[in-house]
Amino acid sequence: MFVKNLFLSTLAVASLAAAQSSKACQEDKNTVNSQADLDKIASCQTLEGDLVIGEDMPTLEFPQIQVIKGNFIADNAVNLASINMPNIREISGEYRLQGCRSLSNLQTPTLTKVGQITWITLPALMSFTAKIGEASTVRISDTQLTSLEGLDIKTVKRFDVDNNQYLKTVTMNLKNVSEALSMGFNAKTIAISFPELIWSNNMTLIGAGSIGLPKLQHVNGSMNFGNTSVTSIACKNLTAIEQTLAFIGNEKVTELDFPKLEEIGGGFKIHNNSKLETIDGFPKLKQVRGAIDFVGNFKNATLPSLEDVQGGFNLQTTEELDCSEFDAYESDKIIKGDDYTCKPKESNPTTADGTPGADGGSDDSDSSDDKGAAGRVGISALLGLSVAAIAYVF
Numbered sequence: 001m002f003v004k005n006l007f008l009s010t011l012a013v014a015s016l017a018a019a020q021s022s023k024a025c026q027e028d029k030n031t032v033n034s035q036a037d038l039d040k041i042a043s044c045q046t047l048e049g050d051l052v053i054g055e056d057m058p059t060l061e062f063p064q065i066q067v068i069k070g071n072f073i074a075d076n077a078v079n080l081a082s083i084n085m086p087n088i089r090e091i092s093g094e095y096r097l098q099g100c101r102s103l104s105n106l107q108t109p110t111l112t113k114v115g116q117i118t119w120i121t122l123p124a125l126m127s128f129t130a131k132i133g134e135a136s137t138v139r140i141s142d143t144q145l146t147s148l149e150g151l152d153i154k155t156v157k158r159f160d161v162d163n164n165q166y167l168k169t170v171t172m173n174l175k176n177v178s179e180a181l182s183m184g185f186n187a188k189t190i191a192i193s194f195p196e197l198i199w200s201n202n203m204t205l206i207g208a209g210s211i212g213l214p215k216l217q218h219v220n221g222s223m224n225f226g227n228t229s230v231t232s233i234a235c236k237n238l239t240a241i242e243q244t245l246a247f248i249g250n251e252k253v254t255e256l257d258f259p260k261l262e263e264i265g266g267g268f269k270i271h272n273n274s275k276l277e278t279i280d281g282f283p284k285l286k287q288v289r290g291a292i293d294f295v296g297n298f299k300n301a302t303l304p305s306l307e308d309v310q311g312g313f314n315l316q317t318t319e320e321l322d323c324s325e326f327d328a329y330e331s332d333k334i335i336k337g338d339d340y341t342c343k344p345k346e347s348n349p350t351t352a353d354g355t356p357g358a359d360g361g362s363d364d365s366d367s368s369d370d371k372g373a374a375g376r377v378g379i380s381a382l383l384g385l386s387v388a389a390i391a392y393v394f
């Protein structure tokens with residue numbers, strides 16, 4: 001009799017607990033501030049709603065969880081040092097880790113699918129484990145990550161990776177980017193490689209030690225290369241850029257190689273690339289819808305296939321240079337804008353809008369590797385460049 005009752009009541013307690021936890025698994029939002037909060041959902045394999053980690057939580061051990069259908073949010077969880085979700089496969093919403101200053105251990109080894117990745121200001125995070133093959137946006141800023149191994153995504157809307165000063169290599173089999181690909185202010189010598197990239201909208205690459213885009217065929221927006229330390233910038237399979245193309249402040253570049261490029265839908269800028277002596281890497285370029293603005297220390301420039309420039313033309317260099325090719329383009333009305341300037345041996349060459357566009361050249365002494373450590377630079381600086389580069393003159 002007694003035994004039977006005990007048995008029943010144990011069963012009742014167990015099923016009550018199961019009912020409670022399954023109810024907790026269905027909540028729109030579960031906020032976890034303590035181990036007791038976590039215990040309420042510890043048996044859930046799927047959470048239907050959001051999981052929000054509070055400021056006081058020091059470690060998150062969540063072995064049961066496999067799918068979070070909402071968002072996983074840790075905003076300013078300043079005490080959170082470790083996240084271990086060994087069986088998680090999917091976070092359907094946003095995976096946001098922001099301002100988690102202590103987070104150094106991030107283990108999600110079976111995570112393959114994420115809605116949006118937003119990892120911002122994680123100054124203790126040097127590595128993570130994951131196998132993420134799907135995410136619609138990636139934003140990784142201000143971390144100590146040295147690589148993005150653990151992400152292998154084929155298509156994204158946005159890929160924004162900036163201010164990660166230890167990030168030395170990014171190699172990813174991205175095939176296309178429908179809104180923007182922006183990388184800047186990472187390790188100064190970062191090797192950037194997208195061997196499978198076929199097309200991308202707005203591309204901005206600020207600072208890099210090497211850039212590989214061997215299959216890129218089409219840029220649906222603008223393309224900017226700024227302040228890199230690469231010696232050669234090559235896009236051997238690129239045929240069209242729908243908006244502006246700009247190369248600004250690439251202090252070591254000696255070669256630009258765009259053998260198939262035929263069309264630039266905006267302006268075309270080459271400024272402040274002090275080692276660039278010859279501009280001859282655009283043998284097929286026919287059409288530029290904006291203005292051409294070449295300023296620097298170069299000795300030769302040629303665009304042998306040019307048929308139509310809708311904007312103006314400004315070329316200024318400190319060196320001697322033969323202007324006859326461009327003079328002919330202007331008199332033949334291939335260059336249609338009102339402003340035409342071709343000025344060799346100019347001691348203070350300026351861009352079309354009057355900014356100095358040659359930084360004097362040979363003094364490399366100040367280009368030490370800690371330049372990138374000057375502090376956090378907003379992604380808006382990146383965007384500022386593309387906005388400035390797009391304002392072309394008719």
Ligand SMILES: *[C@@H]1O[C@H](CO)[C@@H](O)[C@H](O)[C@H]1NC(C)=O
Pocket residue numbers: 178179199200201218219220
């Ligand atoms: C970008 O251009 C490629 C090639 O022309 C095209 O297939 C793709 O749909 C375009 N993407 C966007 C977002 O416009």
Ligand SMILES: *[C@@H]1O[C@H](CO)[C@@H](O)[C@H](O)[C@H]1NC(C)=O
Pocket residue numbers: 178179180201202221222386387390
């Ligand atoms: C690409 O950049 C241009 C200029 O900054 C902007 O006007 C445009 O909206 C951007 N396109 C996308 C898809 O973000």
Ligand SMILES: *[C@@H]1O[C@H](CO)[C@@H](O)[C@H](O)[C@H]1NC(C)=O
Pocket residue numbers: 214215216217237
């Ligand atoms: C270059 O682009 C063409 C299409 O324009 C494509 O057929 C070819 O495979 C590409 N080559 C490389 C090396 O990606």
Ligand SMILES: *[C@@H]1O[C@H](CO)[C@@H](O)[C@H](O)[C@H]1NC(C)=O
Pocket residue numbers: 206226227249381382385
């Ligand atoms: C590139 O470097 C120059 C000189 O250090 C600086 O004035 C400029 O703002 C930098 N551009 C970007 C986009 O960081």
Ligand SMILES: *[C@@H]1O[C@H](CO)[C@@H](O)[C@H](O)[C@H]1NC(C)=O
Pocket residue numbers: 299300320321322
């Ligand atoms: C480059 O310019 C210099 C001086 O103007 C000239 O002597 C030389 O032949 C040019 N080189 C090429 C490859 O056009």
Ligand SMILES: *[C@@H]1O[C@H](CO)[C@@H](O)[C@H](O)[C@H]1NC(C)=O
Pocket residue numbers: 248249271272351355356357358359
């Ligand atoms: C060229 O570099 C100089 C010195 O670093 C800088 O003052 C100037 O603004 C730069 N010009 C352009 C067009 O980036």
